[in-house]
Amino acid sequence: MESCTILPFSRSLSLFSRRPNRDEACPVSSLFKRRSSRTTRIRCQKMYVPGFGEASPEKKAASHLHKFFTYIAVRIVSAQLESYNREAYDELAEFLSRHSLNDGDKFCADLMRESSRHQALALRILEVRSAYCKQDFEWDNLKRLASKMMDEANTRIMREYVLDHVETEGGK
DSSP, X not given: OOOEEEOOGGGSOXXXXXXXXXXXXXXXXXXXOOOOXXXXXXXXXXXXXXXXXXXXXXXXXXXXXXXXXXXXXXXXXXXXXXXXXXXXXXXXXXXXXXXXXXXXXXXXXXXXXXXXXXXXXXHHHHHHHHHIIIIISOHHHHHHHXXXXXXXHHHHHHHHHHHHHHHHHHHO
């Protein structure tokens, strides 16, 4: 397992610090100083992502997926109702026209409070989104596709940069 050391900001290395002059005298004792007690040792296996104080990037992604699963569940229930219960389908479509799906939990809570018929629709949506998340969503495929899309995008961007740079240099 790898480890890393996080130094206080004032003692960390700078990309713009001057190079040490080999001719300057350097006391040998300074080479063997103990590290400050402020130095913190932690075990690092993953990148530190600044700016996510309230939640990790994974938690933010999970929140977006939670909203997406509600959207998927509404689409599934709507398609099911369209084929066998046109009246319920129309009620759900009308409710969708008045309420946003941006917050899936609020959407379901509002749907549940609308009427007893709407309550049954809300319960069905809650059931479908849970089942889809736990049983049907292909998590391994998500990871594979996300990695593949990232690699392809990075390659495309780098290729475009090189081609633009070569064309610019060739024209001079």
